[in-house]
Amino acid sequence: MKVKTSSTVPAYILPVIVVSQFAGTSVWFAGNAILPALQSLYHFPEQMLGNITIAVQLGFITGTLLFALLTIADRFSPVKVFMLSALLAAAFNLLLLFTEGHVSSILTLRFFTGFFLAGVYPVGMKIAADWFAANLGKALGFLVGALVAGKAVPHLLKGLGDTSMWKEVIIYTSCMAAAGGLLVGLWIKNGPHRTQGKKLSFHNLSSLFQQKDFKAAAWGYFGHMWELYTFWAFVPIMIGWYNLQHHTELNISLWSFIIIGAGALSCILGGYLSRSMGSAKIAFISLSGSGICCLFAPLFFVVSPPLFLTALLCWGCLVIADSPQFSALVSQTAESSRxxxxxxxxxSIGFAITIISIEIMSYVVTANASMMPWLQDHKEISLLLLAPGPLFGLLSMRSLLKKYMP
Known part of the structure; x- marks a missing residue:
């Protein structure tokens, strides 16, 4: 039987996967978006932002690690795994309506929401890889762009309303996630390039990193992840810092949506450019740009509001544009059956790194004044802690530049 090429893929496949990824991941930052309302109602401590973000990340890490150990996405139908995972993530997100301010319940539900998102984000990329053997960088550009937009949606819903609408944010995002899962389950079949996975073997996991090119792609991705989610988690906080320092009233939720959501466009643009420039070069350029933003971030807070927002918009575009290209490189350098x-x-490993990064940043930002008195009036200096990630990633992936360019 002749295997289909990317040119014979039905036109609806990529749009359906993209829309479903967008809808499925809308529950990711729902907790962050409603946190100000919950803090107003239940007087949560300042560090709740870090805790609620880490709960989702920890759940996602646990889920992806378990999925990887059991080789779920390779041994079972990725389409069915995606559908079931999206429905369960939506259900746990919806249960936030009934927590009545209990911190342990909120964090537990965010954990399980993140756990089942493990069957949405990486499995969505697996479905795309099974359909698009050629131009995978372009396909994943659209897919990760949808992920970015989905994560930004809760900020938009909140920004267009007020704190009293937090329940609507939960309901809307839960419905979106459930619809995304059903859309894939009802419209998409397993791709023609899918290879049946190997049986469960822990050796299969460790042997992946014995391949030089795979290791370079993975480590580049790890450096990228040190910066990405901490930046996203702290975008609302950075805008709040600027408002306090300059006595401005920038709409935190609306601008958070725009800054995070702008990354969707850069992912798509990077996907198109990868066809002529190669995934490795696009990833290297993007990671270099976001690393420069890390180094100059403290200076963003001394400029006018338009320049400040422009700088954050540029950072929001650069910080994510390399993500789909790293995923494409990981897919290209791994065995087809794995x-x-x-x-x-x-x-999974990348998201584990985000927890460390977010925890360090949260600790430094909320440190007692007696421990770091110089930081209390200049918290933006803490953003320099993001710079080592891009630097490590750039050094790790250099060997891929020539080999994985057209």
């Missing part, structure tokens, strides 16, 4: 497991495992 692509799903490789994507899931690398994603």
């Amino acid at each position: 692509k799903g497991t490789a994507l899931t495992l690398v994603t």
Whole structure:
């Protein structure tokens, strides 16, 4: 039987996967978006932002690690895994309506929401890789762009309303996630390039990193992840810092949506450019740009509001544009029968790194004044802690530049 090429893929496949990824991941930052309303109602401590973000990340890490250990995405139908995972993530997100301010319940539900998102994000990339053997960078550009937009949606819903609308944010995002899962389950079949995965073997996981090119792609991705989610988590806080310093009233939720959501466009643009420039070069350029933003971030807070927002918009575009290209490189450098497991495992480790980064940043920002008195009036200096990630990633992936360019 002749295997289909990317040119014979039905036109609806990529749009359906993209829309479903967008809808499925809308529950990711729902907790962050409604946190100000919950803090107003229940007087949560300042560090609740870090806790609620880490709960989702920890759940996602646990889920992706378990999925990788059990080789779920390679041994079972990724379409069915995606649908079931999206429905369960939506259900746990919806249960936030009934927590009545209990911190342990909120964090537990965010954990399980993140856990089942492990069957949405990396499995969505696996489905795309099964359909698009050629131009995978372009396909994943659209897919990760949808992920970015989905994560930004809760900020938009909140920004267009007020704190009293937090329940609507939860309801809308839960419905979107459930609809995304059903859309894939009802419209998409397993791709023609899918290879049946190997049986469960822990050696299969460790042997992945014995391949030089795979290791370079994975480590580049890890450096990228040190910066990405901490930046996203702290975008609302950065705008709040600027408002306090300059006595401005920038709409925190609306601008958070715009800054985070702008990354969707850069992912798509990077996907198109990868066809002529190669995924490695696009990833290298994007990671270099976001690293420069890390170094100059403290200076963003001394400029006028338009320049400040422009700088954050540029950062928001650069910080994510490399993500789909790193995923494409991971997929290209892994064995065909282990692509799903490789994507899931690398994603799991990458998100574990985000917890460390977010925890360090949260600790420094909320440190007692007696410990770091110089930081209390200049918290933006803490953003320099993001710079080592891009630097490590750039050094790790240099060997891929020539080999994975057209």
